[in-house]
Amino acid sequence: MYKYDEYDQQMVDTRVAEFRDQVRRRLAGDLTEDQFKPLRLQNGLYLQLHAYMLRVAVPYGTLNSAQMTLLGDIADKYDRGYGHFTTRQNIQYNWIKLEDTPDILAELAKVEMHAIQTSGNCIRNISSDQYAGAAADEIVDPRPYAELLRQWSSFHPEFLVLPRKFKIAVIASETDRAAMRLHDIGIKMVKNDAGEIGARFYAGGGMGRTPMIAPLIREFVPLDQLITFSEACLRVYNRYGRRDNKYKARIKILVHELGRDEYVRQVEEEFAHLLTQPIEPPLAELERIKAHFVDPGFDANASDDLDLTDPDFRLWVERNTHAHKQAGYVIATVSLKPVGGIPGDATADQIRLMAKLAKDYSFDELRVTHAQNIVFPHVRKADLYTVWQALDEAGLSTANLDTVGDIIACPGLDYCSLANARSIPVAQKISERFGSAQRQAEIGELKLKISGCINACGHHHAGHIGILGVDKKGLENYQLLFGGSEGADTSLAKIIGPGFTEDGVVDAIEKATEVYLANKQGEERFLDTYRRIGMDPFKEAIYG
Amino acid sequence: MKILTGNDLKTGAVIWWTGVGWSLDVNESADVGEHGAALVAREEGAQHVVAAYVVDGGKTAEGIRPAHIKERIRALGPTVRLDLTPKASDPAAADWVI
Numbered sequence: 001m002y003k004y005d006e007y008d009q010q011m012v013d014t015r016v017a018e019f020r021d022q023v024r025r026r027l028a029g030d031l032t033e034d035q036f037k038p039l040r041l042q043n044g045l046y047l048q049l050h051a052y053m054l055r056v057a058v059p060y061g062t063l064n065s066a067q068m069t070l071l072g073d074i075a076d077k078y079d080r081g082y083g084h085f086t087t088r089q090n091i092q093y094n095w096i097k098l099e100d101t102p103d104i105l106a107e108l109a110k111v112e113m114h115a116i117q118t119s120g121n122c123i124r125n126i127s128s129d130q131y132a133g134a135a136a137d138e139i140v141d142p143r144p145y146a147e148l149l150r151q152w153s154s155f156h157p158e159f160l161v162l163p164r165k166f167k168i169a170v171i172a173s174e175t176d177r178a179a180m181r182l183h184d185i186g187i188k189m190v191k192n193d194a195g196e197i198g199a200r201f202y203a204g205g206g207m208g209r210t211p212m213i214a215p216l217i218r219e220f221v222p223l224d225q226l227i228t229f230s231e232a233c234l235r236v237y238n239r240y241g242r243r244d245n246k247y248k249a250r251i252k253i254l255v256h257e258l259g260r261d262e263y264v265r266q267v268e269e270e271f272a273h274l275l276t277q278p279i280e281p282p283l284a285e286l287e288r289i290k291a292h293f294v295d296p297g298f299d300a301n302a303s304d305d306l307d308l309t310d311p312d313f314r315l316w317v318e319r320n321t322h323a324h325k326q327a328g329y330v331i332a333t334v335s336l337k338p339v340g341g342i343p344g345d346a347t348a349d350q351i352r353l354m355a356k357l358a359k360d361y362s363f364d365e366l367r368v369t370h371a372q373n374i375v376f377p378h379v380r381k382a383d384l385y386t387v388w389q390a391l392d393e394a395g396l397s398t399a400n401l402d403t404v405g406d407i408i409a410c411p412g413l414d415y416c417s418l419a420n421a422r423s424i425p426v427a428q429k430i431s432e433r434f435g436s437a438q439r440q441a442e443i444g445e446l447k448l449k450i451s452g453c454i455n456a457c458g459h460h461h462a463g464h465i466g467i468l469g470v471d472k473k474g475l476e477n478y479q480l481l482f483g484g485s486e487g488a489d490t491s492l493a494k495i496i497g498p499g500f501t502e503d504g505v506v507d508a509i510e511k512a513t514e515v516y517l518a519n520k521q522g523e524e525r526f527l528d529t530y531r532r533i534g535m536d537p538f539k540e541a542i543y544g
Numbered sequence: 545m546k547i548l549t550g551n552d553l554k555t556g557a558v559i560w561w562t563g564v565g566w567s568l569d570v571n572e573s574a575d576v577g578e579h580g581a582a583l584v585a586r587e588e589g590a591q592h593v594v595a596a597y598v599v600d601g602g603k604t605a606e607g608i609r610p611a612h613i614k615e616r617i618r619a620l621g622p623t624v625r626l627d628l629t630p631k632a633s634d635p636a637a638a639d640w641v642i
Contacts, residue, residue, distance in 0.1 A: 029591040047595055049618050051556035080628055097555045342624055413614060414622040424624045474612055
């Protein structure tokens with residue numbers, strides 16, 4: 001994985017020193033909150049319901065064991081013994097003290113991490129496929145391109161005060177595991193007819209209060225124009241994106257209001273202009289970055305055999321592992337969704353254990369997924385049972401990936417100052433209702449996503465079943481949506497009807513699964529059946 | 545009653561205005577009446593509290609109860625981690641916020 005060079009390190013260290021001084025001045029009363037708030041937000045420090053919250057960036061979700069170990073140590077030393085992995089492949093701490101923040105950032109800098117640009121109207125953490133560099137179906141590892149974009153977007157002086165926040169995802173597989181088209185810019189690495197690698201650009205996607213699927217902007221951008229084209233996309237947005245209305249300030253609104261064709265015309269015009277200026281980094285820089293992402297030393301003779309006599313292990317292998325590009329290896333996902341648990345939360349001990357297992361059995365690498373789970377990208381099949389046993393002892397062996405129990409949920413009103421309703425208790429009740437492995441197996445793939453407000457951090461628009469918590473005259477109320485998807489078949493979920501109480505929404509989901517199982521044909525997933533039979537049978541069963 | 549709340553500048557902890565100072569316990573809240581805006585300006589200026597604001601509340605047999613669920617969750621702590629709240633020993637504590 002990428003290692004900081006002296007410039008990267010100096011930038012981060014300088015920012016830590018700068019923020020240390022800003023915190024000192026704030027605590028001394030030399031800065032007001034109005035003056036200080038934008039400074040702390042630029043360093044990922046929010047003020048939430050109960051305390052300050054620090055959001056630490058995990059670039060394209062990739063971590064090494066030293067970084068993961070430190071994340072666990074921070075949870076113990078500065079927080080309350082746990083961290084929360086987010087839908088942007090980051091980690092958040094919920095109980096941070098302002099006076100501790102400079103020390104936390106200094107510790108993070110020592111392992112090449114930071115919280116810069118995890119808030120504010122700038123280009124946020126670049127996200128990617130959690131199976132990058134390991135998946136059998138990718139045409140190339142997308143992370144070097146994500147890293148190049150990270151370097152371009154970090155402290156980019158022109159894009160630090162955009163009309164609104166800006167999120168970019170990069171993938172390189174037909175299977176979209178990063179909700180790519182629900183980003184401000186989605187990039188899919190592709191091969192053209194000549195066999196050359198390039199980037200396919202989508203722009204203007206997003207969730208939030210106005211969900212949009214990003215339209216195709218350009219079929220193929222050569223690698224030696226990747227940054228220039230990105231710059232053109234951002235420039236047009238920065239120039240014309242609405243700054244008068246926060247709710248209409250995202251690029252999706254600009255692309256929608258201009259129309260896709262007019263946005264493309266303006267981007268191409270700006271692109272042609274920028275090509276006359278040497279802003280593109282030399283390909284040698286991309287090659288330098290790529291050298292950090294070469295395959296680890298796989299054992300070419302690793303056995304493909306796997307002893308599945310332990311039924312619990314077998315279930316976990318079937319549900320939580322994915323084909324690896326290298327024979328004898330698998331990609332293993334650690335579900336952070338135990339039955340009745342809090343989606344995305346892990347204790348300090350669990351975080352450190354996952355770090356150790358990655359060091360011992362996954363070439364020192366981990367990934368954070370946008371579904372709030374952790375991945376060991378390169379586990380030898382011969383080691384898999386040992387890994388699973390260690391996870392099992394730590395309560396981390398839940399075999400529910402992509403099932404109704406693998407719920408994405410935002411922190412909701414239990415933690416978030418923007419939320420209108422709690423998300424986590426709903427997730428816990430659903431998880432318990434559908435807790436049996438047999439039940440989950442019967443239902444199969446069902447992606448359920450819960451947001452506690454219209455900002456959609458819980459991706460409810462992209463859920464096969466989505467739940468949106470709203471405030472109805474001071475009471476929590478939950479709208480139910482069906483038919484969303486974040487994959488290659490991206491679609492937006494639709495509200496099925498009037499909302500429910502917390503218990504009511506759990507009952508409604510149970511009825512929906514009964515309709516699915518009664519109508520399922522062949523190997524259809526819930527989503528497939530819904531798309532085939534439509535909403536009416538579900539509404540009839542739920543509302544009577 | 546009108547309750548003044550905010551977050552402690554140093555720790556971020558939820559705090560409630562008692563009439564003479566700040567408390568972590570909502571039950572020690574004072575009724576600030578019409579003086580909320582002036583108190584917000586004064587106390588934020590004193591650099592002890594951030595994001596201060598006035599909320600509605602009422603006195604009940606169980607103590608002071610903020611009118612809105614959001615403020616009740618602020619007063620209690622996360623309902624899904626009662627072990628981190630002042631009512632860690634009360635498994636039904638979350639019922640209070642509903």
